[in-house]
Amino acid sequence: MKQRVFSGIQPSNVIHIGNYIGAVRRWVASQNDPDKENIFCIVDLHALTVPQDPTELRERTLDLLALFLAVGLDPDKSILFVQSHVPVHAEGAWLLNCITPIGWLNKMTQFKDKSSKQETILAGLLDYPVLMAADILFYDTHEVPVGEDQKQHVELTRNIAERFNHHYGETFIVPEPMIAASGARIMGLDDPSAKMSKSSGAVKGHAVNLLDDPKVIERSIMRAKTDSGSDIRFSKDPVKAGVNNLLTIYQALTGKTQEAVETDFANARGYGDLKKAVAEVVISVTEPIRVQHRAIIADRGELERLMQLGAEKARSISEPRLQDVKQKMGLLLPQ
Ligand code: ATP
Ligand code: LTN
Numbered sequence: 001m002k003q004r005v006f007s008g009i010q011p012s013n014v015i016h017i018g019n020y021i022g023a024v025r026r027w028v029a030s031q032n033d034p035d036k037e038n039i040f041c042i043v044d045l046h047a048l049t050v051p052q053d054p055t056e057l058r059e060r061t062l063d064l065l066a067l068f069l070a071v072g073l074d075p076d077k078s079i080l081f082v083q084s085h086v087p088v089h090a091e092g093a094w095l096l097n098c099i100t101p102i103g104w105l106n107k108m109t110q111f112k113d114k115s116s117k118q119e120t121i122l123a124g125l126l127d128y129p130v131l132m133a134a135d136i137l138f139y140d141t142h143e144v145p146v147g148e149d150q151k152q153h154v155e156l157t158r159n160i161a162e163r164f165n166h167h168y169g170e171t172f173i174v175p176e177p178m179i180a181a182s183g184a185r186i187m188g189l190d191d192p193s194a195k196m197s198k199s200s201g202a203v204k205g206h207a208v209n210l211l212d213d214p215k216v217i218e219r220s221i222m223r224a225k226t227d228s229g230s231d232i233r234f235s236k237d238p239v240k241a242g243v244n245n246l247l248t249i250y251q252a253l254t255g256k257t258q259e260a261v262e263t264d265f266a267n268a269r270g271y272g273d274l275k276k277a278v279a280e281v282v283i284s285v286t287e288p289i290r291v292q293h294r295a296i297i298a299d300r301g302e303l304e305r306l307m308q309l310g311a312e313k314a315r316s317i318s319e320p321r322l323q324d325v326k327q328k329m330g331l332l333l334p335q
Contacts (some may be wrong), residue, residue: 022147
């Protein structure tokens, strides 16, 4: 039997190389694995858990779909769709809310982190992982390829699935998080002690966005924070976090081993050489994506067609599971 893979990304800003290395690039690889059936979702309902400008959110949703296609996700091989186009997600989240203890949600580190940055904490932000559990569980998902920061949410999804199965009988598949061995947590260029994040994307020099101009990329990487030494090697020492992050980006994008990467820089004259090499690699990976994206985003009609097609396919998988769950929980289904 094929393993079903489900993952999602928020249209909260243009995606950055952390999202690309930790998640999206791996989705493209998974799509070419004949043993996998892949579903990738633009989670616009998740984006609403922090304030958004409505017009920008709509634009970024289309932009993200175009970016999915530009990086090589193929609607003939994977199901690509927008979360709010399939009502199962919101409805399923409600049902799962009613079996999820609130104490589980209060423990989520991402909630603690994100809520500390908000003036008003919305109920949706606390509930975010339950919506994510609905995304995953109503598709009978086996594998969830995500970056390190989402591991706790997938663990919570497993707990919700087990709790439901215990109360109502075997229903949900208990999914596995698939976290890359390297590159699962790319750090901010301006602050290598914090993860690169879309919501900090507006801060100059924090992230490299996939659609950034080569000059901007070069500038951001050349200004990346490093230590005052000159030793170019992988290291867990917090002082070396900046250099370690640059090496990790370089390694992920070249596909080399750590040893081979360190050998590449054995004769470097300092961090300037390292940064130049990283900028070159990042530009060579992102430039074709940017060019593709420009062409794809111009064909709005085609994007609309693909969104509709993806939503139909997604609905046909998740709706039967929703009916099953409603019936098991005691809701009277209309005949
Ligand atoms: P936001 O700041 O709006 O929460 P984000 O940058 O964290 O956005 P998400 O849409 O939440 O991005 O995540 C999309 C995918 O990218 C997830 O699988 C997530 O684990 C992964 N990801 C996010 N940031 C990084 C990072 N710095 N390194 C590696 N993977 C990442
Ligand atoms: N919370 C995730 C995005 C997300 C997701 C999902 C990932 C929403 N639903 C389902 C995997 C599976 C994040 O990356 N911040």
